[in-house]
Amino acid sequence: MAARTTEPPAISTPAATRSGSASFWKSMRHSKVLLVMCLPAIVFFLVFAYGPMPGAYIAFTNFNYRDGIFGSPFVGLRNFEFLVKSGQLWLLTKNTVLYNVAFIVIGNVLQIALALMLNEIRSKYFKKVSQTLMFLPYFVSVVLIGVIAFNLLNYDTGALNALIISTGGNPVKIYSEAGLWPFIIVIAHLWQSTGYGSIVYFAAIMGLDTSMFEAAAIDGASAWQRIRYIILPSLKPTFVILLLFSLGGIMRGNFGLFWNLVGNNAQLFQTTDIIETSVYRMLTSQNNFTTSTAVGLYQSLFGFALVMTVNWIVRRINSDYALF
Amino acid sequence: MFNSALSRRAVLGSVAAVAAAAGLAACSKDTASSDPTGGAPVKITMLVLGDKPTNGRYQKMLAKLNPILTKKANATLDLYYVEWADWQTQYNVQLLSGDSKIDLITTATDWLFGWENAQKGAFYALDEEILKANAPKTWEQVNKKGDWDLCKLPDGKIYFMPEDNYTQWTNHGYFYRGDWAKAAGIPDGTITKWDELTTYFTWVKQNQKKAFPWDVAGANETPLTGYLQGHTDGQTIQQLSAGNYYPFQTTAADPYTVGSWYAESDELLAAAKIAKQWAEIGVWREDALNYDGDTREEFFAGLSGADQHHTQTFLGVETTMATRQPDANPKMFWFGQENKNIFRDIKTHGAMAVAANSKHPERALKVYDLIRNDEECYRLMNFGIEGSDYVLTSDKKIDQPKGFDPAKDGLGTNFWAGRMDEFELPRVNQPANKEALFKELDGMAKDYPYSTLIFDKTQIESTLAAMGSVFSQYIPQLQYGKFADPEKAINEMRDKLKQAGYEDAKKSIQADMDKWATDKKLK
Numbered sequence: 150m151a152a153r154t155t156e157p158p159a160i161s162t163p164a165a166t167r168s169g170s171a172s173f174w175k176s177m178r179h180s181k182v183l184l185v186m187c188l189p190a191i192v193f194f195l196v197f198a199y200g201p202m203p204g205a206y207i208a209f210t211n212f213n214y215r216d217g218i219f220g221s222p223f224v225g226l227r228n229f230e231f232l233v234k235s236g237q238l239w240l241l242t243k244n245t246v247l248y249n250v251a252f253i254v255i256g257n258v259l260q261i262a263l264a265l266m267l268n269e270i271r272s273k274y275f276k277k278v279s280q281t282l283m284f285l286p287y288f289v290s291v292v293l294i295g296v297i298a299f300n301l302l303n304y305d306t307g308a309l310n311a312l313i314i315s316t317g318g319n320p321v322k323i324y325s326e327a328g329l330w331p332f333i334i335v336i337a338h339l340w341q342s343t344g345y346g347s348i349v350y351f352a353a354i355m356g357l358d359t360s361m362f363e364a365a366a367i368d369g370a371s372a373w374q375r376i377r378y379i380i381l382p383s384l385k386p387t388f389v390i391l392l393l394f395s396l397g398g399i400m401r402g403n404f405g406l407f408w409n410l411v412g413n414n415a416q417l418f419q420t421t422d423i424i425e426t427s428v429y430r431m432l433t434s435q436n437n438f439t440t441s442t443a444v445g446l447y448q449s450l451f452g453f454a455l456v457m458t459v460n461w462i463v464r465r466i467n468s469d470y471a472l473f
Numbered sequence: 474m475f476n477s478a479l480s481r482r483a484v485l486g487s488v489a490a491v492a493a494a495a496g497l498a499a500c501s502k503d504t505a506s507s508d509p510t511g512g513a514p515v516k517i518t519m520l521v522l523g524d525k526p527t528n529g530r531y532q533k534m535l536a537k538l539n540p541i542l543t544k545k546a547n548a549t550l551d552l553y554y555v556e557w558a559d560w561q562t563q564y565n566v567q568l569l570s571g572d573s574k575i576d577l578i579t580t581a582t583d584w585l586f587g588w589e590n591a592q593k594g595a596f597y598a599l600d601e602e603i604l605k606a607n608a609p610k611t612w613e614q615v616n617k618k619g620d621w622d623l624c625k626l627p628d629g630k631i632y633f634m635p636e637d638n639y640t641q642w643t644n645h646g647y648f649y650r651g652d653w654a655k656a657a658g659i660p661d662g663t664i665t666k667w668d669e670l671t672t673y674f675t676w677v678k679q680n681q682k683k684a685f686p687w688d689v690a691g692a693n694e695t696p697l698t699g700y701l702q703g704h705t706d707g708q709t710i711q712q713l714s715a716g717n718y719y720p721f722q723t724t725a726a727d728p729y730t731v732g733s734w735y736a737e738s739d740e741l742l743a744a745a746k747i748a749k750q751w752a753e754i755g756v757w758r759e760d761a762l763n764y765d766g767d768t769r770e771e772f773f774a775g776l777s778g779a780d781q782h783h784t785q786t787f788l789g790v791e792t793t794m795a796t797r798q799p800d801a802n803p804k805m806f807w808f809g810q811e812n813k814n815i816f817r818d819i820k821t822h823g824a825m826a827v828a829a830n831s832k833h834p835e836r837a838l839k840v841y842d843l844i845r846n847d848e849e850c851y852r853l854m855n856f857g858i859e860g861s862d863y864v865l866t867s868d869k870k871i872d873q874p875k876g877f878d879p880a881k882d883g884l885g886t887n888f889w890a891g892r893m894d895e896f897e898l899p900r901v902n903q904p905a906n907k908e909a910l911f912k913e914l915d916g917m918a919k920d921y922p923y924s925t926l927i928f929d930k931t932q933i934e935s936t937l938a939a940m941g942s943v944f945s946q947y948i949p950q951l952q953y954g955k956f957a958d959p960e961k962a963i964n965e966m967r968d969k970l971k972q973a974g975y976e977d978a979k980k981s982i983q984a985d986m987d988k989w990a991t992d993k994k995l996k
Contacts, residue, residue: 211931214571215594215829231935234973237942304759324760325955413692414762415949430945431716431938433562438569440938 208443228443237427242451245423249399251335252342253392259343261384264350265376280351283344294337295409302333327420334410334421338403353387354380389463389470396459400424400452424448514543515833517840518551519577520567522585525554526885530862534884538844538853545847546839552886568595573830576837579890580633582821583711588927590826591632597827597834598630607838610846611891614638620820623924634841636823639892642784642914643822644807644815645695647687648772649779651802653677664806667703671747674756677778686756688777690766692949694718695781696751699808700744701734706814709734711921712928713982716941718948721982725814728922729990731983735944736970745951745959752954761953773797784910791904805910813917819924825890845891855892857884865898872901926989933981939973 177184203218208228210221232238263283270276301308302323310320323329357380365375402423411421413430424444432441456472464471531552539549553575555564568578568590578596580587590596604612611634615621620637647670655662657676659669674686701707706725713721720735734741751757758764769790771777775798780790787805794803809815825841827834844854856863856871862884864872873879930937947966949955956962990996 211934213593214569214590217571227935231939231942231973234936234939236969236972299760299763303763322759324763412763413945413949414760415946416762416955418946427942431942433559437934437938440935 205442205446205449207439208446210439212439228439229447231440232444232447237422240419241422241424241427244420245400245402245425245448248331248334248402248423249395251331252338252403253395253399255335256339256342256346257388257391257395259339260346261350261381261388263343263347264354265380267347267351268354268380269372280344280348283347285344286341287345289341291341291403291405291409294341294406295412298333298337298410324414325416327417330411330417330421334407337410338406341403341406349391350384350387353384357383386470390472393456393460393463393472397452397456399455400448402426404429512547514547514549515836516551517548517576517833517837518553518574519579519840520553520555520575520828521579521887522555522557522560522564522889523885523887524556526883528882528885530857530882530884531886534853534857534862534886537858538850541847541850541853542840542843545843546836548833548836548840550840550844554887565590571595571830573828573832575828576831576833577841578826578828579887580824580826581890582824583819584822587633587821587824587826588626588712589930591626592930595826595829596632597829597831598628598632599634599827599838600630603835604631604634604838607835608634608842611838611842614846614893618820623819623821624824625925626927633821633824633826634845634891635820636825636890636892637820639823639894639897640911641818641822642911643818644809644914644918645699645781645783646787646805646807646810647695647699647779647781648787648790648803648805649673650798651804652800653681653778654804656680662802663804666811667700667747670806671750671754674751674778675754678755681775681778684776684778685758685771686751686754686777687779687781688764688766688768688771689757689761689781690764690768692717692762692952693781694948694952695808696748696952696954697741697744697948698734700747701738701740702809702814703811704740704743705734705738706812707732707734707738708814708816708919708922710923710926710982711819712923712926713930713937714941715937716945718941718944720940720944721979723986725919729986729996731979731986733975733979735948736967736975741951742960742963745954745956745963748952749954749956749959757953762949775801784914788904788907788910791906792902807914810917815914815918816921817915817918819921821924823889823892841891844888845893848896851893851896854886854888855884855896856898857886866901869898870901871898923989925993926986928982928985933974933978936974936978940970940975940978943969943973 207218207221209223209225210218211224211227212218212221216222232241267276267280270279299307302310304310304320304322304324307323309323313320323333361379362375365379370378402425404423404425407421407423407426408429411417411426425448428441428444428448431437431444460472535550535552542548542550555567565586567575579585580590580596582588601612615635615637618637620635621631623637624631624633624635626632647664649664649670651662653662653676654664654669654673657673657680659672664670664673677684677686698709705722707722708725708728709719710721710723710731711719713719718735720733721731722734723729723731732738768777768780769782772780772790773793782790784805784807787803791803794801807815827837831837843850845851852859859865861874862882864874866872943966947962947969951959951962951966987996
């Protein structure tokens with residue numbers, strides 16, 4: 150990770166971009182060892198990402214078991230119609246994107262802040278313990294988070310309302326208040342992921358050239374100045390790359406978390422329904438493979454377009470930071 | 474971009490390879506379907522629904538059954554379980570995969586997507602010839618009842634064999650406690666009207682502090698549909714679902730005109746208002762939609778005043794309640810009881826299909842014919858091994874062997890697609906009022922009128938999906954009285970249904986209905 154912070158990896162060699170198969174094979178031969186090392190990852194993506202891709206064709210068919218994916222009648226965009234008809238396309242896209250923007254922006258800011266704080270802790274023992282504790286939520290199953298949330302927040306027997314009642318207040322109908330849920334979900338997500346995410350930034354900080362800090366100390370820089378003028382600027386490439394990676398998944402929600410917190414509670418859909426929960430409900434309640442695939446495809450294409458656009462913008466600003 | 478011509482070729486190549494492989498698979502299936510009964514016995518795998526028992530009892534039963542099947546059909550039987558967890562998805566994905574290892578598939582047209590899967594090609598197309606040759610007894614019995622027409626698509630082929638000779642009642646309603654109903658001042662402690670449910674729930678709320686009147690968990694639309702069934706002459710068209718909802722109805726007065734409780738009826742508002750009243754009483758948890766407790770268990774434990782399911786389940790509940798709360802005197806209020814708007818089970822509530830990709834369809838039929846019509850095989854399949862799974866009393870009733878715990882020791886073959894009244898035996902521990910209940914139901918029930926009606930859904934599938942998603946947003950809130958103004962919510966929902974294309978869907982359904990009614994000379 151530390152290497153990446155100073156210089157983005159060269160993904161394509163100039164030889165490969167130029168046409169002409171001779172030079173292509175030459176560069177392949179040249180990078181034999183690297184290619185072999187890459188092989189597991191290549192195979193993984195071939196099998197799990199590129200292999201199933203032709204199956205997306207199912208989104209354009211009136212699928213039947215007998216004729217299979219490629220034999221079923223082609224129906225064009227009919228499977229996409231319902232998204233527009235049910236008036237959900239806008240709501241689902243909006244919710245998905247807004248949640249992810251909140252996750253990404255607040256998440257990264259908190260992660261950087263945590264990494265900085267960890268970096269400032271001098272007691273090694275305290276540092277290790279707090280790191281471990283922050284790491285833990287990442288390994289708590291979302292099913293459990295859903296159960297814990299219900300037991301804390303439900304109206305009739307929840308801990309929160311028990312507390313409110315015992316202090317003389319009026320209980321709150323949290324599971325009926327759609328407006329509260331963006332906060333609950335974002336908080337749960339951050340609780341789950343911030344500790345884990347901060348590790349990357351912490352590693353990046355650890356990888357910075359210590360001579361810079363020594364020079365700063367000699368020049369009399371305060372801790373705050375060290376952070377402001379050395380660490381934060383040095384973290385920029387890491388931040389941009391992580392940002393680009395997470396933007397790739399912007400159309401993907403944290404399905405498990407949403408599903409376990411909200412489930413089939415229609416009162417909350419207005420603010421909590423994202424593309425994935427909607428597809429899941431559709432698939433389990435209507436066993437409708439074609440429309441579900443259609444939504445999935447829409448999700449992927451939108452995500453793809455978004456990454457390309459943002460990467461293009463980043464390249465225009467500073468080509469060193471772009472992914473490709 | 475990096476050598477895009479090459480990558481496009483590669484993708485196209487892999488598509489071609491996949492298509493070719495699919496083609497090859499299709500060819501080899503065709504050649505394998507000729508089925509000489511000679512040769513080594515083949516294994517027939519039957520897909521059943523239910524949790525796979527871990528007590529090893531069904532395997533022991535199969536060890537006894539298979540020699541008989543080998544002798545009579547040169548085949549053995551094995552079971553493949555689709556378990557209850559997420560069963561709808563599991564079941565459809567299993568069929569979607571077209572697994573050639575499955576030969577027989579349990580299906581149903583009202584709850585297991587029988588027509589959809591037949592239309593999508595999951596089932597082997599049967600005809601008189603193949604049935605007469607391989608399942609002669611089944612053919613004859615169903616033919617005598619004239620029920621093969623219930624299993625045909627418009628192509629005239631038969632897609633499944635109906636469980637049309639087995640009496641059961643799966644009409645739904647609420648279970649409640651007779652002792653509490655009596656204390657609530659309801660005459661005889663027997664609820665006969667929807668209003669009395671309100672009285673009962675109110676009493677439970679006020680007098681049974683530990684219990685919820687109805688501790689329902691998750692979505693349950695019966696506060697709406699139960700009311701509608703009892704206050705209209707509506708009859709739900711079971712072949713048409715939009716998501717988890719069955720939104721299309723006709724009326725008994727005008728049985729060939731398609732309408733909808735949810736999209737059109739005035740009674741929906743009345744139902745929603747009562748649901749809201751129930752919510753205000755506190756009949757269910759405020760967060761019932763997110764709650765995932767076990768209502769039946771709560772009912773047994775005295776923590777819920779009601780439970781909701783069908784009559785067959787109620788018979789089991791009576792037996793269990795007799796030991797858990799001996800004084801509870803459980804009773805059942807049927808939906809549609811007030812106006813006698815109750816339907817008999819359709820004859821394809823259970824049915825058996827042969828898998829389209831089965832390598833041995835003929836022998837699968839032979840095996841099915843035996844477990845359905847050969848009394849020895851039937852008893853093994855349904856009751857298990859005499860002595861260890863059940864004992865016969867001197868008056869030919871089925872009793873549990875000593876030390877038998879039904880919760881742990883069940884046979885669990887889940888054969889619900891070919892039971893026969895003449896091979897069934899009365900159970901020693903069945904509730905005493907079973908016969909009386911069945912008789913009462915029989916006296917007020919009607920036959921489902923549209924069993925032979927098949928709809929062409931290809932043009933309206935996206936509309937139904939869109940409607941399903943509108944329903945999934947509004948109905949859970951209406952059913953639990955969550956809207957401050959139900960009337961406004963219903964109007965909103967109906968506007969959205971219109972946008973989703975409700976009128977077009979209705980028109981297409983009406984056209985199928987008209988054609989069917991004309992063909993059958995009903996109109």
